[in-house]
Amino acid sequence: MVRNAIFFGLHALFAMSASGTDIVLRNDRWQASIDPSTLALTAMVDGKTRMTVSTGGSAHAAAATTMATRAEWTWDEGAYEFSANIDGDDLILTIRATSEGELMIVRQPAEAMGQGLILPFAEGHYVPRGQATWQRFLTNHQPTMDTVEELSLPLWGNIHGSHSLTWILPDSFDNRLDFAANGDAVTVALSHRFTPLTVHDPVTLILHLDRDESDLLAGARRYRRWLVDNGRFEPMADKLERVPDMQGLHGATHIYLWGGLLSTADVTNWQAFSRALQGDSALASMLRKGMGEEALSRLPLSDDSPAHAKRFLLDALNEALASHARRRWMGDMPDMERLSSTYATIRQHVAELFTGAVHLDAARWGGWAGMIDRLRDAGLRRLWLGHGQGWEPGLWHPEAVSAAVAAGYLIAPYDSYETALTPDVDPSWSTAHLGRRAFDRCGILGRGGKPQTGFLGKGRYTDPRCMNPTMRSRVEAIRARVPYNSWFLDAYATGMSFESYREGATMTRRENVAGAVANMRWMQDAQRLPTGSEGGNAFAAGGLAFAHGMLTPVIGWSDPDMGQSKNKNPHSRYFVGAWYPANEAAIFFKAVPLKEIYRTVHVDPRYRLPLYQAVFHDSVIATHHWLYDNLKFTDVRIERELTQLLYNVPGLYHLSEGTLTDRLPAILRQDAFFAPLHRRLATQALTRFEWLSADRQVQRTTFADGTRLVANFSGEARTVGETTFPPRSVTAIGADGTTSRFSSR
Incomplete structure (x- = not known):
């Protein structure tokens, strides 16, 4: 029997129905009837209409026992053990298993959808009954959702006019929602998988009733209360006590900066620059080998050469310089000290090679320091600045990072430890070159020992617990050279998680997420760095100061017209762009329209709800995914801008030396309204939406x-x-x- 499950109520009444098959739990607020053999569930509010919440599954042999405040029963001679009790506005169901397998727990019929579905898909959405585009999206484009990875909060709910019902899975992994169409409704089914590593872990669900017909955030606020009651909620005010620099995020617009070691503005004499590059020195020879024939065919250039020819040559030169630097530290055992020092050494060699052809002050090359100056002089008091190319821009130009810090800004590299590559794979993805040990010993292994392939099908996804020493070593080496005062860790807050069956180091999905959170906490608490990540899903919120990807998540990644699938159509008007040139990649800077289905699902304000903000506004500062900054989509800029201001979350932009003049006015207009409000509201909960x-x-x-x-x-x-x-x-x-x-x- 279940003896250790958590029970919340002391005032429920238990009875068997007249037929002798249903368990009936009731109090003075509502009543729930459960068929113990199928888990079919009906509810009655205020003694009025009975509603089917779940139709249940196939029948099992059930043996039920009763106590004063709860019901307990088993299936199939103890294969599954159940307990249920009703406490105020909550029905709590706890399930234990004795062997691995998948169990269908909830099967919502069309009736249960009510007037609409509440779904925390990214920030949050309201799906009205009969909304054809949403129905098509949920049944064709996203027919299944993992409740940890693909929902920002572990819940979903339904509006029923006089009340709402919300299912909450407060502390449970390995759950899947399945959507299907039934007439004008969307049906929802919930299943849980008990794995070999989690078979003894109970799964608990809360069905929450709220009788305020206008409170669209009721389920989210109930989940927030669960977090608070269980010591899982960390207010921004508490985080500030540990990391005072987090104050710099309050009222800060988020901007990614892009560039290279050199920009065209750094070259003062193109004839002399060309002669040096075509010369006999070892560095010039090495650079030419790495630049490619098309770039070299532009030589020699003169001061009167077309601007595009100059940019093309310098793009190739900057990439050749980066490749040269990477070769000096990459390998089976990356040399972290050499990594942190080699970029400055090469910059000095470049200054010597091009003496008389470039500006003498190498600290101002690349436009990095100039961009900081212009942002400061424009009156932007607080900014979060990100180096989208990782920590290499900081190693090339530590003086620009110092200038940002002196201006009062937070500045961070985009760092990554979730995928490990071998030395021979994609050297341009420098942050994923973590060494042979990381690849061999930290890679996640599935059942049967098969490695879990990493991002974009390259390398292996890693166990964050195993990666912690490598992360510490690299971060400390970089910070010894570059005064970054913030950090961004790729993917750690997305909820993406795996089991690993590595001998001696097995890992559940819960442990995978906990390891990622522990690494973020080390950055934030030990290094005193305001730390952000991609996503921001609920299970990672404690280790976060900010999150990129909640207001606008990844959209249409596998859509050939738009995303990055193998059969992508780069000629489509919706194609978001390629990952080059490195200093101003089209995927970040190209403006495109958004396809109708995604406009409806991801942007249309009639179907959006601030569910995530209702839980975490005063804990985590969330904004767009970096792939879709404020200026990315031409036909929904206004809707996205107004939504983020309504929710009191910052804008996100990409800037390069060549785009700053055109993009700065939009940043200034929004910042003037947002910044003073957010400085006041960043520590305030969002309490209501209407x-x-x-x-x-x-x-x-x-x-x-x-x-x-x-x-x-x-x-x-x-x-x-x-x-x-x-x-x-x-x-x-x-x-x-x-x-x-x-x-x-």
Whole structure:
């Protein structure tokens, strides 16, 4: 029998139904009836209409026992053990297994969808019953979701007019949601897999009732309360005590900077530059070998040569220089001291090679320091700056990092430890060159010993526990040379996780995520660095200061018209772009329209909810995935901009020396409205979200200090009460009644 499961109620009444088959749990708020042989579940609220919550599965031989406050039963002579109790507005179901296998737990029929589905897919969504595009997306494009990796919060819910019901899986891995169409409804099925490594771990579900028909965030707030009650919620205020520099994220726009060792503006004499590059020195000879015939065919260049020819040559030269630097430290055992010193040494050699052809002050090469100056001089008080090319820009130009810190900015490299490559694979992916030990000993092994292939089919995904010593060694070596005051760890907060069956080092998915969180905590607590990662899913939130990918997640990755699949169509008008040139890659800078299905699912404000913000606004600062900055999609810029301001989250942009002039005005306009609000609200919970118009185009968020933000997404002025809100605007109303306003252009 179940003796150690967690039980929450002391006031439930237990009875068997008249037929003798159903378990009935009730209190003065509601009633739940469970068929112990199938897990079919019906609910009745306030003694009114009975509703089928789950139809259950195939019948099993069930043996039930009763106690004063709960019910317990078994299947198939103890193969599964169940307990259920009702406590206030919660029905708690706990399941244990004795052998591995997959168990269908919830099978929601069309009736259970009610008026709409609440789904924390990225930031959060409301899927109305009968919405054809969403139904097509969930049944054709995303028919299954892992509740840890593909949901930002481990829950889903349904609106039923007078009340809502939300399923919460507060501490459970290895769950899958399956979606299917049934008429105008979407049905949802939940299954849990007991694996050889987790067969003895119980799975607990909470079915939460909320009777406030207007509270769209009820399920998210119940999950937040579970986190608080179980010591799992870490407020931003507590994180600030450990990492005071985290204050720099409050009111900070997020910007990735791009460039190389040299830019065309650094060359003062193209004739002399060409002669040096065509000369007999060992460095010139080595560079020519790495530049490619097309680039070399441009030589010699003169001051009057076309700008595109100069850029093309320098792009090739910068890549050849980076390759030269990487060869000096990459190998079976990467030399971390050499890694941290070699870039400065090569920069000095480049200065000697091109003496008289480039500016004397190498510290200002590449435009890095100039971009910092221009951002500071534009009046941007706080920024988070990221080096999208990893830590190499900082090793080339540590002076620019120092300038950013002196300007009051946080600046971080985009670092990665989740994939390990062998020395002969893709040297340009420098952060994944972690050495032969990481590849051989830290790679995740599936059942049967097969390695788990890494990102883009290269290398192997790694066990973060095993990677910790390598991470520490590399981070400390880089920080000894470059004064980064923040850090970004790729993929660690996405929820992507695997089991590993390596002998002596087995790992469950829970342990995989815990290892990633431990590595982020080391960065944040031991190194005192405000640390961010990709995604930000709930199970990783404790180790995070900020997350990239919650407001806009990865979109259409396998869509040939848009993404990066093997059969991609680079001629499609929706194609997001290639990963080159390295200093201004099209995938980050090319502006494209967004396909209709993704506009509806990911952007349309009528179907968005701030579910993640309702849980974590005062804990984790979240924004877009770096693939889709504020300026990426031409046809939904306004909607994305207004949504992030309504939710009080920062914008994210990409800048290079050549794009800064065109992009800076958009950054300044939004920052002027966002920064002062966020400095005040970053430590405040988002407590309420409301639709203020029948078409859901006028929306309001409310924060714990009483601040209200109202967005009018429509193209016409809207009046609510006595206040008129201009088209495509966000209005901030302070607790003291003061207002400010932003209008999109």
